[in-house]
Amino acid sequence: MIFYILIVLALIAWGAALSWKWKSVRDFSGEVLAAKKRDGELPESITEDMFRDLYVRSEGPRGxxxxxxxxxxxxxxxxxxxxAFNSVWKMFWMMSGQSPVFETGTLVHTFMVFLAFMGACIALLAAAMRRYYALTPPNLKQVLRDLNGAVK
Known part of the structure; x- marks a missing residue:
């Protein structure tokens, strides 16, 4: 139980750190906008609200x-x-004549649980990375170019 609580606390800390990073990027956008205007990379007509959203999408910790x-x-x-896996496994075990080799808790069963969960992990990560790369926002250089083109 202690291990479970430690993992939950680690996930909460990780989530809080990510929230802080998103907030930091959002807060830093005003300074970047001021620097880009001062350097002449962006015109004065660009508002902070317009820039903030684009900056956060391009520079935030999405990954x-x-x-x-x-x-x-x-x-x-x-x-x-x-x-769920154990329920299905037990159903097939009972239908097969209850061989002691395939009983729940044996090495074969434990290895199959591991393989099934790793398959689910790989499937979830593949779906997440597919979505990540399909929705990749522009980088800051592209955002600046687009903002300069939109104003002219």
Whole structure:
């Protein structure tokens, strides 16, 4: 139980750190805008609200947020996944004549639980990374170019 509590506390700390990073990026956007205006990279007509959203999307910790979401999802679904797997395993074990080799808790069963959960982890991470790269926002250089083009 202590291990479970430690993992929950670690996830909460990780989530709080990510929230702080998102807030830091949001707060820092005003300084970046002022510096870019001062250097002449952006015209004075660009508002802070217009720039903040684009800056946060381009410079925020998106990758870390995806990893956190996957880790939290896998942690929360580990118990229900193993319970569902064991129910299906026990059903097939009983239908096969209850061979002691395939009984719940044997090495074969434990290895199959491991393989099934690793498959679920890989599937979730593949879906998350597919979404991450499909929705990749522009980098700051592209944002500046687009803002300069939108104003002219």
């Amino acid at each position: 870390q947020t995806y990893f956190f979401a996957c880790a939290a999802t896998l942690f929360l679904l580990l118990g229900p996944f193993v319970a």
